[in-house]
Amino acid sequence: MQEDVREDGPVTDVKWLSDDEQGWWRAYRDGTARLLDVLGHELERDTGLSLGEYEVLVRLSEAPERTLRMSELAGELAHSRSRLTHTIRRMENAGLVERTPCAQDARGVNCTMTPAGHQRLVAAAPSHVTSVRTYLVDALTTEQMRALGEAMAAVGAALNESAADE
Amino acid sequence: MQEDVREDGPVTDVKWLSDDEQGWWRAYRDGTARLLDVLGHELERDTGLSLGEYEVLVRLSEAPERTLRMSELAGELAHSRSRLTHTIRRMENAGLVERTPCAQDARGVNCTMTPAGHQRLVAAAPSHVTSVRTYLVDALTTEQMRALGEAMAAVGAALNESAADE
DNA sequence: CCTCGTTAGTTGAAGCGTCAATCGCTGATA
DNA sequence: TATCAGCGATTGACGCTTCAACTAACGAGG
Numbered sequence: 001m002q003e004d005v006r007e008d009g010p011v012t013d014v015k016w017l018s019d020d021e022q023g024w025w026r027a028y029r030d031g032t033a034r035l036l037d038v039l040g041h042e043l044e045r046d047t048g049l050s051l052g053e054y055e056v057l058v059r060l061s062e063a064p065e066r067t068l069r070m071s072e073l074a075g076e077l078a079h080s081r082s083r084l085t086h087t088i089r090r091m092e093n094a095g096l097v098e099r100t101p102c103a104q105d106a107r108g109v110n111c112t113m114t115p116a117g118h119q120r121l122v123a124a125a126p127s128h129v130t131s132v133r134t135y136l137v138d139a140l141t142t143e144q145m146r147a148l149g150e151a152m153a154a155v156g157a158a159l160n161e162s163a164a165d166e
Numbered sequence: 167m168q169e170d171v172r173e174d175g176p177v178t179d180v181k182w183l184s185d186d187e188q189g190w191w192r193a194y195r196d197g198t199a200r201l202l203d204v205l206g207h208e209l210e211r212d213t214g215l216s217l218g219e220y221e222v223l224v225r226l227s228e229a230p231e232r233t234l235r236m237s238e239l240a241g242e243l244a245h246s247r248s249r250l251t252h253t254i255r256r257m258e259n260a261g262l263v264e265r266t267p268c269a270q271d272a273r274g275v276n277c278t279m280t281p282a283g284h285q286r287l288v289a290a291a292p293s294h295v296t297s298v299r300t301y302l303v304d305a306l307t308t309e310q311m312r313a314l315g316e317a318m319a320a321v322g323a324a325l326n327e328s329a330a331d332e
Numbered sequence: 333c334c335t336c337g338t339t340a341g342t343t344g345a346a347g348c349g350t351c352a353a354t355c356g357c358t359g360a361t362a
Numbered sequence: 363t364a365t366c367a368g369c370g371a372t373t374g375a376c377g378c379t380t381c382a383a384c385t386a387a388c389g390a391g392g
Contacts, residue, residue: 014292021303024315028302031318032198034244034325052378071340078200083379085342090378107340107387126180136194137187139324140317147313149190151306152197158305159200218348237370249349251372256348273357273370 035135042131047124052079052087054128057096057121060113067112069102096120201301208297213290218245218253220294223262223287226279233278235268262286 017025040051049057059076060066068076074084088111091097096117102108113121137145183191206217215223225242226232234242240250254277257263262283268274279287303311 014295015299016295017299017303020315021311024311025298025302027315027319027322030244031322031325035318035321037244038325050378069340074341078196078203080380081341082343082381086378089342102340105340105388109341129180129182132191133181133183135324135328136191136321137183139321144313144317144320145187145190147310148317149186149193151310151314152201153193154310155201155302155305156193156197158301159197159204162301216348235370236372240371246350247371248351248373252348255372268370271358271370275371 038135039128039131043124043128046127047120049120049124052077053091053096054121054124056084056087056091057113057117057124060097060111061118061121065112066118067110070099070109070111073111091117204301205294205297209290209294212293213286215286215290218243219257219262220287220290222250222253222257223279223283223290226263226277227284227287231278232284233276236265236275236277239277257283 036051043049043051043054047054055077056073059073060068070084070088071081073088074081077084079087088097088099092099095114098112098114100110100112102110140148202217209215209217209220213220221243222239225239226234236250236254237247239254240247243250245253254263254265258265261280264278264280266276266278268276306314
């Protein structure tokens, strides 16, 4: 299933990155790290929410009944189940979400956003959107923003494919 | 059905993201999270190095004498000094780097890559480059890759500006 | 109906990053 | 040259993520 050509012989045969490719990769990597850093700090400072908690609230706010199965939520966020369990436990203690057993599947757990959680999201959204606009959207032309989104969507699709066959 | 959090009250006056902008932003955010996740796991699996350690080794390998001041290294990586201290302590224990006092400034500390660290980097590079190529570079056209790099370079520049005046 | 492999979710420990406090050193100023 | 605000780096505590182990329930096949 998995063949690794690189260890077949004494001589490695790797397609290295060109100078351009390396430069673009580094700009992407460094810019992303710093951007997420700033966005997280501003959200935390203005609202007391972490980026992770904010994302959970967003996904729940978009779900029917403001409710999702834990595994669905984990899937949408691309977080591990374990990570989500810990996050939700903290958010439940903070009164932002609630967990209830799932009727259809006794193994499952439904996670619902509380009114307090919704209020918290509504209160936090302006700050976060403003940050995203300031440091990302307004820093780029529309064409650049489109290209960024489409490129990363292609990367996501490639990851889906490679995850599918294995 | 989608809950709309963008309810303009009497107080808020926020420029929300358009549907396109929000879609691109999410594609960027989700794609990036999953990409870095995969790259980190493959590097760890193939070489036992974390992405952070790998980056430290890369920066040191490019520096004169394979040596950098702690603060220079932290600056290049956009890591906090504290984070770097912890990382370097672990890497020093693993024999990958060494710390020596700085002659010019008695407060400073020079960080040098050991031969073992260099060997480790050389051994790890093919795996990592292959991962980056597989999931990023080869998933995109050259134009997309260029656009991605240039967009994120612009974001980095915007962050520099906003950091400059404050 | 029973296995039995798989899936949903949780748990606790260990690892990494953050944060605030700290310490020694530097360099500008008076 | 004495002072002192600021810098370079470290430290330990705390919080979040990962990882492996675990429980419980599902459901296909005999």
